[in-house]
Amino acid sequence: MNRAENRRGCGRDDGRRPPPGTNYLFDDIRKRNRGLKLFNTVRGCFRTLNFTNIFEGFKGYHRRGWSTMTQCVECGADLTLHADLEVGEIVDCTTCGAELEVIDVEPPVLEKAPELEEDWGE
Amino acid sequence: MTLQVGILYSRIRRDEKLLLNELRERGHEVEKIDVRKQAFDIQEAGEAFDDLDLVIDRCLATSRSLYATRFCEAYGIPVVNSNETAEVCADKVKNSLALEAAGVPTPATKVAFTKESALEAIESFGYPCVLKPVVGSWGRLMAKIDSKSAAEAILEHKATLGHYEHKVFYVQEFVDKPGRDMRVLAVDGEPIAAMARSSEHWLTNAAKGAKTEPFELDDEALELVEKASDAVGGGLLGVDLMETGDSYTVHEVNHTVEFKALNDAVDIDVPGAVVDWLEEKAQSEADTRSMEVRA
Numbered sequence: 188m189n190r191a192e193n194r195r196g197c198g199r200d201d202g203r204r205p206p207p208g209t210n211y212l213f214d215d216i217r218k219r220n221r222g223l224k225l226f227n228t229v230r231g232c233f234r235t236l237n238f239t240n241i242f243e244g245f246k247g248y249h250r251r252g253w254s255t256m257t258q259c260v261e262c263g264a265d266l267t268l269h270a271d272l273e274v275g276e277i278v279d280c281t282t283c284g285a286e287l288e289v290i291d292v293e294p295p296v297l298e299k300a301p302e303l304e305e306d307w308g309e
Numbered sequence: 310m311t312l313q314v315g316i317l318y319s320r321i322r323r324d325e326k327l328l329l330n331e332l333r334e335r336g337h338e339v340e341k342i343d344v345r346k347q348a349f350d351i352q353e354a355g356e357a358f359d360d361l362d363l364v365i366d367r368c369l370a371t372s373r374s375l376y377a378t379r380f381c382e383a384y385g386i387p388v389v390n391s392n393e394t395a396e397v398c399a400d401k402v403k404n405s406l407a408l409e410a411a412g413v414p415t416p417a418t419k420v421a422f423t424k425e426s427a428l429e430a431i432e433s434f435g436y437p438c439v440l441k442p443v444v445g446s447w448g449r450l451m452a453k454i455d456s457k458s459a460a461e462a463i464l465e466h467k468a469t470l471g472h473y474e475h476k477v478f479y480v481q482e483f484v485d486k487p488g489r490d491m492r493v494l495a496v497d498g499e500p501i502a503a504m505a506r507s508s509e510h511w512l513t514n515a516a517k518g519a520k521t522e523p524f525e526l527d528d529e530a531l532e533l534v535e536k537a538s539d540a541v542g543g544g545l546l547g548v549d550l551m552e553t554g555d556s557y558t559v560h561e562v563n564h565t566v567e568f569k570a571l572n573d574a575v576d577i578d579v580p581g582a583v584v585d586w587l588e589e590k591a592q593s594e595a596d597t598r599s600m601e602v603r604a
Binding site for chain 1: 319320321322325326329330341343369371372442444445446447449450472547563564565566
C-alpha cells in the first residue's frame with residue numbers, strides 16, 4: 188500500500204495536501220498502540236494498587252480536602268469550594284456576593300440560597 | 310455506643326458543621342434530614358427517621374422547629390430539644406412567663422394587643438424602653454424607644470406589617486447594661502462555656518458583630534443558669550444574662566442555640582462537650598426505654 192492508497196483508505200483522497208509530518212500509514216497502528224497502552228496502564232494500576240488503597244485515597248480526599256472549582260449560578264464567576272462541603276451549607280460568591288446553597292457535593296451543585304425569613308434564628 | 314443521630318436542618322451553618330464533624334469523628338452515624346424535603350405523616354415516621362436513637366433539632370426556622378420536634382416526639386424518637394422546651398423558648402412571651410414563674414430575675418415586661426394599650430404600656434415604663442417581636446432572633450426588629458413620637462411611629466408600622474404576630478406588642482423595660490451581656494451555653498442547666506458580648510450599640514448579639522470574650526460565671530450566675538434551664542424544660546440551651554449592678558437578669562433562653570462564636574471565644578471544645586452530653590442523653594433515653602419494655 189503506497190501513501191496515496193493509504194490516504195484514500197482513510198477517506199482523505201480529496202486532493203488536499205495533508206499537514207507536514209503526517210504519516211497515515213502508521214495512524215491505525217498508533218491508535219491501536221495508544222489503546223493498548225491505556226489498557227495496560229489501567230490494568231497495571233489495578234494490579235499494583237489494591238482496592239483498600241483506592242478507598243483510602245477517596246476517604247483522604249474527603250478529609251484532607253482538595254478544593255473544587257465551580258461557577259456562581261448568579262454571576263457565572265469561577266468559585267473555589269472548600270473540600271469538606273456539606274449539602275445545605277451556604278457559600279458566598281466572592282465576585283458578586285450572592286449566597287449560594289450547596290445542593291449536591293459530588294459534583295458540586297449550587298443554587299441561589301433562600302432569602303432570610305422572619306422566624307429564622309436561634 | 311455508636312449512635313444513629315438525625316439532624317433536622319434546612320441550612321447547615323458553621324454550628325451544624327461543627328456538630329456533624331464531631332459526631333462523625335466519633336463514629337456515629339448521622340442522618341441529615343432536610344425538613345424542607347419532608348412531608349411529615351401523622352400516622353407513621355418517614356424513612357429518614359428509621360432506627361434513629363436521637364434527633365437533634367437544628368432547624369433555622371422557628372415554625373419548622375416547633376412542628377418537626379412535635380412530630381419526632383409523636384414518632385417516639387427522643388429529640389433535643391424537646392418540643393416543650395422549643396415552644397417556651399421560641400416565643401418571648403412564654404419565655405418571660407416561664408422565667409418569672411420560676412423566680413428567675415427577668416426584665417419587667419408587658420404584652421398588649423392594640424396600639425393604644427401598647428402605648429400605655431410603653432408610657433408606664435417611661436423612655437427608653439424596648440419593643441421586641443414575640444418570635445425573632447439575631448436582634449432583628451428590636452426597637453429601643455426613646456420618645457412618645459417614636460413609639461407611635463413604631464407601633465403604627467408594626468400594626469401594618471401584616472403578620473398577626475406583629476400585633477402582639479411585647480414591651481420591656483430597658484436594662485442599662487454595662488455595654489455587654491453574657492451568653493451561656495448550658496446542657497440541662499450545667500454550663501459548658503460562657504462569653505461576654507460587648508458592643509457600643511445597645512444590641513450586643515454576636516450576629517450583630519459584638520466582640521466576644523470568655524466569661525467566668527460566679528455562683529449566682531451558675532444558679533440562675535440552672536434555674537432558667539429548668540424553667541423552660543431543660544436541654545441544650547443558650548441562656549442570655551445581663552448584669553444589673555450587683556446581680557443579673559435573664560432576658561432570654563434560646564433553644565436552637567448557635568455556638569460558633571462561643572467556640573471561637575473560649576478554649577473549651579464546645580462541640581465536643583455538646584456531643585458528650587448528647588451521648589449521655591441518648592444512653593439514658595435507651596436505658597429508660599429498655600426499662601419500660603421490661604416493665
